[in-house]
Amino acid sequence: MTEVTRPTNANAPRPRRVFRRWPELLFYTLLTVIVVLYSAPGVGVILTSFKTTEEIGRLGLWSLPEALRVANFTEAWTGGNVAQYAINSFLVTIPATIFSIALGVLTGYVFAKLPFRGSEALFVFVVAGMFYPPQIVLIPLFRLFNAVGLYDTLWPMIIVHTAFGIPICTLVMRNFFSAVPNAMREAAIIDGSNEWQVLTRIMLPVSLPALAVLATLQFTWIWNDFLWPIIFTQSDNMRTIMVGLASLKGQYSVAYGVQGAMSIMASIPTLIVFIFFQRYFIRGLTLGSVKG
Amino acid sequence: MVRTRRLWTGLFLSLPLTIYIVIVVAPLLVSFYYSLTDWNGFNPEYSFVGAENFLKIGRDPQFFGAIRNTVVWMVAAIFLPSLGGLAIALALNGRGFAGNIYKSLFFLPICLSLVVIGQVWIWMYHPDWGLVNTVLSGLGLDGLRQAWLANPQTALWSVIIAWSWQQMGLAMVIFLAGLTSVPKELTEAAEIDGANYWQSLRRVVIPLLGPATVVVIALAIINSLKSFDIVYVMTQGGPFHSSDTLAMFMYNESFKKYYMGYGSAIAVVLFLISLVLISFYFRQVRIMNEVYD
């Protein structure tokens, strides 16, 4: 079944290089110049992370470090409660990513395959949540979680990221499911499958690319968020890594080196997730975007 | 049959909608309520002031400044990262291993948090040893040296460029995805017909990128309405509100000036603006779908 239904362009041959008539050397030289310029900010962080504060003061941020010191990295790791922060970040990011996608799959399936009167309006209503800045609901949400006794646990972050992830996940999954022919669902229903079976046995296997897109996006966004943990937690051992990073940037703080080192460490998990899903990512967006 | 279908619909929608309504929608309604009061965020008591906050919006020049900046941001967000991402995608598409290495370098900024990116770009723009001014001096353009983030003429654009630097990678990925859906037969056919690179690009490739463009632009609009983190890190909306976006302005009014009621009113207006944009977006998408179906 899955073999037949796999969308054709998932396995499409790579397009041949388009119009390769330019002198290759010139092209790559130009490209390299652009890439070097583009990478400059990132390189700045890396260079800084190996320098002492005194060296930064004397040589500036952009010069090469005099020696490859890892002191900033060890200080960033041991200075705060970073190991705990990292664990918390994973404990929030992984479940919230999974839950938001799972819920988006359910709603996306209904909006794509089980339309009812008013479902279009309901769909717009769900997607609308994507458009307002979440800062405005800090106080009501704080009151909610405080009242139910979840303040200062990781739960508020998991729940909030799940909820705020529903719009984007619904949008992408609905577009993706729409691209799968209706006939497949109908055939399965006639064969005696129920909607749950259609969703899990027919729809999900062909939508792995879309799931990968969402997994990458959601993981990155949730991992990098620092607004909610500041509000919903107060104990140091409930902090996430981005809060740790943000708190390094105190008003009087000039520890650029440690900051750089911590930034690099904090972005490694998203980088890994990205590389892992990269293949699917490119395919998934194609499919999701065909239907807009 | 209809019954079971309705049963499944209800079953599938109940949990997501409940969570969505409790966490995303209901708190927003609470803010709508606050927008009708003069609450300062601290006091347990506050009074009902009716439409006063909304009238104040109408005569607040800073609000219109923030609107203007958000529009600038939106327009820039639609063009800068998109065109940059498109150019890179076209240049790197199908270039094998070397191309993949370059692609990952352009991907990289997406992985970094905006807090980090803001900090790096503060260093980039530092008036004395920042890379931007250093490069300008190196090119003999000392006259163009600026205190980029301190000059009200350049602060907003400096932040937008830092932000676009990150978003370009995202646009590139989406366009690369779009390009894989361009059948090679089409470009080959164009080639045989004697079209040069630009002609084929304009007549064949670009039109087929329509769906990808819709996604890029939707993300650009959403992100520009919500642009907060990087402004917060880089300028806090300053110098003197020259880089205020609506989200930043709302935050400052609510949490720095303690005008929680007024801040909520700004959020209501922001939400209404986005509703207009969403309906516009969905209309566009429906038109696109009719074209491509």
Add this chain to the structure above:
Amino acid sequence: MKQLVWRLGAIMLLVALALGGCTAPVAPAASTGGADAPAAGGEPTKLSVIHYFSDTLGKEAMTKILDGFAAANPGITPVDNSAGHEDFKTQILVTLAGNNPPDLFSYWAGARTQFVVDGGRLAPIDQMWADNKLDEIIPAGIASGASTYSGAKYLIPLGYHYAGMFYNPKVMAEAGITEMPTTWEELIAAADTLKAAGIAPFALGSKNRWPAQFWFDYLLLRTAGPEYRAKLMAGEAAYTDPEVVAVMEKWKELVDAGYFVADANAYDWTDAADQVANGKAAMTLMGTWITGYWNGNELQPGADYDFFPFPAMQDGVPNVALGPVDGFVMTAASAHKPESEKLLMYLLDPAVQAAWAQAQGALAPSMKVDASIYNEVMKKASDQVAGAEGFAFNYDLATTPPMAEGGLNMFAQFMNDPSKYSDYLAETENVAKEVFKK
């Protein structure tokens, strides 16, 4: 469809009502007791503390203080829940509004504390003050100015700072200035000498706006005097008054003469401190915390840096010192008031006050702290405050927060283009009208 809409609407309304707590705020006791309440088994009481000392020096010193308190009081464990300096403000507002604040938090004495007191969110400490005879420990000026709000005591001062003209003695000596200016004319003369020698007289890093306020404050204090300034801060005078115009005019003369390092708004105050330290500029008007920064960079007090008080400008105007007071307050919602009071008292311990002062480059409010703990520069600062005819809070602590936002904004505008200061003053007066409901 219709039915669906109604049902959704009903659910949303219900939840919104539950969340808003508009009519019936969640009872503080219900939310704060719970797990933290002292158990009979001897489980230590946890005191939640939030402070804004997020820089390397301050954070370390605060951690030491809290550890010291825990060691001295085995039954009580203070828990430091601070985030970064900027996020502190949001954190405090949301937790207070949500009725689950920490037991204690650090705060800036002055209008900001008044703001929270007005909201009924702080617990008065008059009983504790009387029981411990704090009037014998805390000088009357600080007790009335920084600790008392609406007639009751609320804040325990931990440290305070004095704003003065910090300079690089070597640079001054090279330019031939050996006597530090005591009058406005002498200051201008010194600035001219320095400028002729190719050194910028004044460094200012007003990127975060507040460093510029000391210029406004001192110019106003030295010309119009503290009484007028207090009126302006309370909204009883106008920013368009001739007194304020005169201040801006004087300030503008300095900028126009090229005495300031260019692009003040591009730099942080630490950049300005560096410019003075490395001789690019000669002086910077800043609080005593700059000594903590310089000491951290291995500069020697007296040899590498020193200060003189902002010169007198007009006869008959009292000599008032300027600076912020950092203190701790106890929240009304705290479920551990006796334990919190213990911690507040511990903060007044002479050894704690001395350690804090030395780590932060601050002055200790407690009269029990011996002046011998200070280095020569801080000793001078302490003497200045003692000899002054009054102590005023700097601008953003002297006036109410929404007003301070408007004023700080004006200072940044001014440093960018001083020529249009009268426009800025008019705008600021509009803000004042809104804030003070004039």
